[in-house]
Amino acid sequence: xxxxxxxxxxxxxxxxxxxxxxxxxxxxxxxxxxxxxxxxxxxxxxxxxxxxxxxxxxxxxxxxxxxxxxxxxxxxxxxxxxxxxxxxxxxxxxxxxxxxxxxxxxxxxxxxxxxxxxxxxxxxxxxxxxxxxxxxxxxxxxxxxxxxxxxxxxxxxxxxxxxxxxxxxxxxxxxxxxxxxxxxxxxxxxxxxxxxxxxxxxxxxxxxxxxxxxxxxxxxxxxxxxxxxxxxxxxxxxxxxxxxxxxxxxxxxxxxxxxxxxxxxxxxxxxxxxxxxxxxxxxxxxxxxxxxxxxxxxxxxxxxxxxxxxxxxxxxxxxxxxxxxxxxxxxxxxxxxxxxxxxxxxxxxxxxxxxxxxxxxxx
Numbered sequence: 494x495x496x497x498x499x500x501x502x503x504x505x506x507x508x509x510x511x512x513x514x515x516x517x518x519x520x521x522x523x524x525x526x527x528x529x530x531x532x533x534x535x536x537x538x539x540x541x542x543x544x545x546x547x548x549x550x551x552x553x554x555x556x557x558x559x560x561x562x563x564x565x566x567x568x569x570x571x572x573x574x575x576x577x578x579x580x581x582x583x584x585x586x587x588x589x590x591x592x593x594x595x596x597x598x599x600x601x602x603x604x605x606x607x608x609x610x611x612x613x614x615x616x617x618x619x620x621x622x623x624x625x626x627x628x629x630x631x632x633x634x635x636x637x638x639x640x641x642x643x644x645x646x647x648x649x650x651x652x653x654x655x656x657x658x659x660x661x662x663x664x665x666x667x668x669x670x671x672x673x674x675x676x677x678x679x680x681x682x683x684x685x686x687x688x689x690x691x692x693x694x695x696x697x698x699x700x701x702x703x704x705x706x707x708x709x710x711x712x713x714x715x716x717x718x719x720x721x722x723x724x725x726x727x728x729x730x731x732x733x734x735x736x737x738x739x740x741x742x743x744x745x746x747x748x749x750x751x752x753x754x755x756x757x758x759x760x761x762x763x764x765x766x767x768x769x770x771x772x773x774x775x776x777x778x779x780x781x782x783x784x785x786x787x788x789x790x791x792x793x794x795x796x797x798x799x800x801x802x803x804x805x806x807x808x809x810x811x812x813x814x815x816x817x818x819x820x821x822x823x824x825x826x827x828x829x830x831x832x833x834x835x836x837x838x839x840x841x842x843x844x845x846x847x848x849x850x851x852x853x854x855x856x
Contacts, residue, residue: 497781500781501781501797504778505800507771508801508804511677511808515677515808515811515812516811519680519815520679522639522734524632524736526638529557529561530561530617530619531616532562532563532617532620532634532638533562533616533620534563534621534622534623535565535567535608535611535612535620535621535622536567536622536624536625537567537607538567538568538569538575538579539568539569540571540573541573542577542578545566545578545579545626546582547626548623548624548626549566549583549589550628554631555629555631556631556634557634559588560588562634563590563615563616564583564590565592565611566579566583566589566590566592567610567611568593569604569607570594575625576591576593579591590614592610592614594607594610598610598705599703599704599706600707600708600709600710601704601705601710605705605714606706608689608705612699612704615696617696619638619641619693620693620694620695620699621692621693622690622715623692624689627690627739627740629739630736630737630739633650633739636734637650637737640693641695641730644726645695645728646722646723647694647719647730648693648730648731649687649691649693649731650693650732650737650739651691651738651739652668652672652739653672653741654741654744655741659827660747661743662820662824663824664743664744666820666824667828667832669809669813669818670805670808670828672812673809673811675731675768676731680731683765684765685765685768686715686764687716687729687731688715689714690741691739694722695727698725701727702718702724705718708721713757733812733816734815735816735817738816751838751842754835754839755839755842779833802829809828
């Protein structure tokens with residue numbers, strides 16, 4: 494009983510602090526660029542015939558001088574028509590190059606190996622990373638460069654999914670809510686993580702760590718290189734703004750969703766202690782609440798649940814509003830149910846003795 498009360502006091506105190514920080518401690522951001530340097534966009538592609546055209550079309554619509562963009566696509570032994578789709582799109586576009594990846598570099602494997610090869614071909618001082626199933630916004634390059642202050646080696650934008658199904662819309666809320674929590678922590682100057690589908694690295698910072706080929710392999714290669722760059726003394730910047738809001742295709746099946754989140758959970762093992770504490774406190778809510786029912790009334794339990802749902806919904810609503818978005822009212826309670834069910838299943842799935850499957854490969 495005493496433990497449960499202490500937990501809920503800590504839980505809601507932390508939640509109120511995070512909500513207050515979201516409202517009152519938003520780090521200033523201005524879409525302002527003094528100059529427009531040449532940049533490289535690096536894309537790893539494996540069996541992406543159904544998504545990569547959308548990605549390339551979005552890059553073609555970027556509001557940035559075309560002669561200052563080089564786009565490098567690494568075909569990672571695709572077994573579908575990815576290469577043909579890419580070749581058809583880049584025909585007559587000299588600033589696009591598709592490179593076949595045929596061997597490994599150093600410690601790199603999988604996606605990290607593709608990106609290591611592309612970095613070798615890049616000719617600029619700024620590496621922009623996105624995925625083949627991502628559509629970046631028109632202001633992406635300008636906005637990301639605007640966050641690249643002195644001594645900043647990594648800039649991370651925000652990514653969510655787009656889709657019309659209920660499952661897709663709940664995934665959208667999931668991304669924006671989780672990244673909103675990370676942004677609040679980032680805005681007080683504490684490192685969190687990055688996302689390789691919406692990331693900018695200075696070439697100098699990348700080369701100081703020796704590139705992907707010099708760091709230990711990880712299924713979350715973006716977090717691995719992020720941590721290495723910061724260890725070299727570089728700073729970071731996370732931007733939660735619609736100008737850097739990239740749109741991913743949602744996991745189409747629950748199996749794909751589980752594989753994706755299991756990979757992310759593996760990467761979360763490398764999060765700082767304070768982020769781990771936040772996620773552990775959040776995950777322990779129902780395991781603490783349900784036994785607490787034996788010591789208290791239904792009314793008290795409903796009050797605790799209602800307060801949690803209220804704080805969570807307000808936080809999510811503010812995150813959406815910051816991006817110029819909104820959600821129907823019924824999605825907020827459904828999001829809580831989605832989070833509960835997915836959390837239980839993912840915790841069980843994470844500890845199964847099976848390898849992570851990604852793009853037809855197992856790790």
